[in-house]
Amino acid sequence: MKTGEKGGDETAEDDSLDPSERQHIPRAASSPSVYERLQEPPRPRVHLSLLDRESVFEWFGHHLNPAKRIEFMCGLLHMCQPLELRFLGSYLEDLARKDYHVLRDFECRANNPNDLGALTDVVDPVIRSKLIVCLSLLGSDRRECAGILSRILSSVDLQNRDEATAGALEQLALLYTMASLHPAFHFHQREVIRGQLDKIELSLEEEKRQRQLRINAQSTVINSLLISGPFLVPIAVGFFHASRGKPTKDVNFKIVNTKPKYITSF
Numbered sequence: 001m002k003t004g005e006k007g008g009d010e011t012a013e014d015d016s017l018d019p020s021e022r023q024h025i026p027r028a029a030s031s032p033s034v035y036e037r038l039q040e041p042p043r044p045r046v047h048l049s050l051l052d053r054e055s056v057f058e059w060f061g062h063h064l065n066p067a068k069r070i071e072f073m074c075g076l077l078h079m080c081q082p083l084e085l086r087f088l089g090s091y092l093e094d095l096a097r098k099d100y101h102v103l104r105d106f107e108c109r110a111n112n113p114n115d116l117g118a119l120t121d122v123v124d125p126v127i128r129s130k131l132i133v134c135l136s137l138l139g140s141d142r143r144e145c146a147g148i149l150s151r152i153l154s155s156v157d158l159q160n161r162d163e164a165t166a167g168a169l170e171q172l173a174l175l176y177t178m179a180s181l182h183p184a185f186h187f188h189q190r191e192v193i194r195g196q197l198d199k200i201e202l203s204l205e206e207e208k209r210q211r212q213l214r215i216n217a218q219s220t221v222i223n224s225l226l227i228s229g230p231f232l233v234p235i236a237v238g239f240f241h242a243s244r245g246k247p248t249k250d251v252n253f254k255i256v257n258t259k260p261k262y263i264t265s266f
Contacts, residue, residue: 067173109133116148122156135178148182158199169204
């Protein structure tokens, strides 16, 4: 596994590439300019004792979605020293060797332009899953395959995806995050994909906001019903009135008095 040039900390890329391509760093690792730092308010000091390892592991494993996990790890790798990268490369190579035989056939297809050319319908969740697998197994020097994937991802219309679910948006975010960080893509391809990723993240944030609004609205309705006395609760068999205990004939729900005893009359 190649993790750097001999005697330097540059990532291995084509010598024919523009130097600006070699400086593409994930947003997670980008540093602000001196002027931006001066404009920022002073940040609170974080004590090292508060950043215990278990809390970091829990945050990474349970609070980050797959796209943010990938971006965070790539940002950390860009902060490593050359010798650290060489060691991590050997460590990762040993971990990946355990699944080599299982993923060998998938890796051959992921690096085959003919197989990639058939994966054009990104709206299909099955195709999206296959594209994620292909990007995971794509070689760092497979420029032709990266070009095919870039055309597929660039042709997706992200403006008319209001109906997309949270799961579909998270899949798209993972797909575009991996493509925007993959070394097989040229710099301008990664930039175009990064612009599309920004739109996906905005849609994902809007979907989360709308979901939270719905949850808040439901909680408000339930709380108002709890303090307002008798109200209607849907059930499968029929409706009952709390004072009579007899089912009605024309309705399919039940009237119960759920007013807490500790609440006085309203």
